[in-house]
Amino acid sequence: MKYKVSVVMPVYNSEKYLRPSVESILNQTFQDFEFIIINDGSTDSSGTILKEYSKSDQRIKLIEQENKGIVSALNFGFEMSDSEYVIRMDSDDISMPYRIEHQLKFMDSHPGVGASSSVFEVIDEFGELVVTDKGELFSHCSSEMLAWSSLFTTVLCHPGSIIRKDVFSEIGGYRKEFQYIEDHDLWLRISSISKLAITSEPLIKYRHHGNNLSTIYGKDSKNKNLHAACLYDFLKKNDLNSYSFEDCMWLWHIYYHKRGSNLVEENPHIVNSLARKIILLYKWFVENHNDKIKDIKEDVVKIIFGLMKSSSRCSYYEKAKLLSIFLRFKLSHAF
The missing domain is CATH 3.90.550.10 (Spore Coat Polysaccharide Biosynthesis Protein SpsA; Chain A)
Structure with missing residues (x-):
């Protein structure tokens, strides 16, 4: 050189x-x-x-x-x-x-x-x-x-x-x-x-x-999906085929709206599924980085807590399931 x-x-x-x-x-x-x-x-x-x-x-x-x-x-x-x-x-x-x-x-x-x-x-x-x-x-x-x-x-x-x-x-x-x-x-x-x-x-x-x-x-609304497309492409290349493009759109959205989202609130049927998807992504990430990272787990906790704040339209049953998912993950030793 x-x-x-x-x-x-x-x-x-x-x-x-x-x-x-x-x-x-x-x-x-x-x-x-x-x-x-x-x-x-x-x-x-x-x-x-x-x-x-x-x-x-x-x-x-x-x-x-x-x-x-x-x-x-x-x-x-x-x-x-x-x-x-x-x-x-x-x-x-x-x-x-x-x-x-x-x-x-x-x-x-x-x-x-x-x-x-x-x-x-x-x-x-x-x-x-x-x-x-x-x-x-x-x-x-x-x-x-x-x-x-x-x-x-x-x-x-x-x-x-x-x-x-x-x-x-x-x-x-x-x-x-x-x-x-x-x-x-x-x-x-x-x-x-x-x-x-x-x-x-x-x-x-x-x-x-x-x-x-x-x-x-x-300002270009046609390009709003690019970040989700980037995530989707990356997950596919790493054999995470259970994630659809729509999943990636939602994951990107909830990452940016950790304090709650009106859009999630309007779609109560997806809340528990999103909580499970972000936890599965976390587990894959930890396994592939050969470590259990506390600050990353805390980030996931914030995301799930944001989902809980956006679950006002969920049934009591769905809210109870989400709370159970949240507590099991938060109290787990998967650091």
């Missing part, structure tokens, strides 16, 4: 924020890296700006392609990298000057970690600080808890991440069918072969504005 680390950054119509983003990488305290930038068919002045930087800094490897989307751009960037690690960067965010140096130190000292990110600050379109430690909640989680949570949600900050190239290649990279949640799908598959980690020092400023992919995706 020619480099210790490569930085991969896809670009599409980012002229407004591009210069501070590029310069935050070029001005790192660790300087020996290649900077792979994929201009994914930009129609604004992004291409001109990138050519200017590539002429003045030999570390930049500029790739021009027609617009194919972020998954294609990222996979091509990883393929072109010649390094042990790959750091992700987005064209509207800003990396702290010591980001690469600190992330390399962490990964070198934690050989069992396949991918990690830091907590991050959130800035607005003008660069003003909005949130100081986004992602701090997950930074206190064990690698097992991160793996459990990745079944349902995106646990690592994608543009703030660093990934071992061999781990990325082993799982087959990003998948086109999960574009817009390609990071969620990636972390879920990495968690099945390696550890995930989050460091508590903010190393990136994530810029929130109206044109973020996550903002656009969140």
Whole structure:
């Protein structure tokens, strides 16, 4: 390998924020890296700006392609990298000057970690600080808890991440069918072969504005089922064939509504089935991680308790069954 680390950054119509983003990488305290930038068919002045930087800094490897989307751009960037690690960067965010140096130190000292990110600050379109430690909640989680949570949600900050190239290649990279949640799908598959980690020092400023992919995706109702589809695909590949796509939709929903759900309340016939499904998923997870994890069991207890709060329309018999399921699980020694 020619480099210790490569930085991969896809670009599409980012002229407004591009210069501070590029310069935050070029001005790192660790300087020996290649900077792979994929201009994914930009129609604004992004291409001109990138050519200017590539002429003045030999570390930049500029790739021009027609617009194919972020998954294609990222996979091509990883393929072109010649390094042990790959750091992700987005064209509207800003990396702290010591980001690469600190992330390399962490990964070198934690050989069992396949991918990690830091907590991050959130800035607005003008660069003003909005949130100081986004992602701090997950930074206190064990690698097992991160793996459990990745079944349902995106646990690592994608543009703030660093990934071992061999781990990325082993799982087959990003998948086109999960574009817009390609990071969620990636972390879920990495968690099945390696550890995930989050460091508590903010190393990136994530810029929130109206044109973020996550903002656009969140407004698109056609993509609402992607997270459930990701879970369903993962469970099928692990021979958990008793879970239907509808089950995965409900499991994803109750994970996000641990304090109770009006939607669950309107469907009382599913409550006990969901409680059993989440417990079975927990048991499979514990068996496959060769450990009994207390914090994960407590998370499942919260989910079942949320179901109990949503069971007002259930019959007394169904409520009694749910209470029995809850107590048996809570009082069991399956830690």
